Amino acid sequence: MKRAVAGVLIVLTLGAAAGLSGPAAFAADAPRGQRIANANACMGCHAVDRKLVGPSFQQIAARYKGDAQAPARLARKVKEGGSGVWGMIPMPAHQSMSDADIRAVVDWVLAGAPSK
Template identity: 75%
Template sequence: MKRRVGFVAAMLTVSALTGAFTSSARAADAPRGQVVANSNACMGCHAVDRKLVGPSFQQVAAKYKGDAQAPAKLARKVKDGGAGVWGMIPMPAHQSMSDADIRSVVDWVLAGAPAR
């Protein structure tokens, strides 16, 4: 019986480690902008393909398609927050996000928020 408990414990450990590696591998496969968006609560108000509290990232990409000023406009909007473009619910400011992280998210969104 002691042997069986040890084996089960070993298998659970391997399973947990495999799950951690799989989870890390999926995060590594995701575009940097998506990883940053996931880690900064962007997905609490936005989804890739459907409106939640705010517009979907694909709606944002479509609205700003062809606008050369879009990266700067959206970066400023993420940093400072705002309201009125997509309705009356304000987007909070994200002052603690680094400019590099904001650029990663904005570039990813403007590319249509691709999964890879």
């Protein structure tokens, strides 16, 4: 048991030394949607606050704010992939993700991708 506690302290110490705090230093504190996005390579093309290959999650939230159809539309887009909405680079399909995980990510994104 002491080893597990020491390992956590090392991770937290390294995170603090790297300038990380809160959810970035300890991923278990991150919202479920963010943890799922991290685990499914979403962050390879999207960032919370800036465009990478695809739009930022905050840009997506702003575009679909107030759209009652957005959760279903975006869940379908994540599952099936697509292109043309944000440019010519296609988003690949994520058919191996469960519908519940997709919905958690979409809900988190539409909430503005909060860190807590």
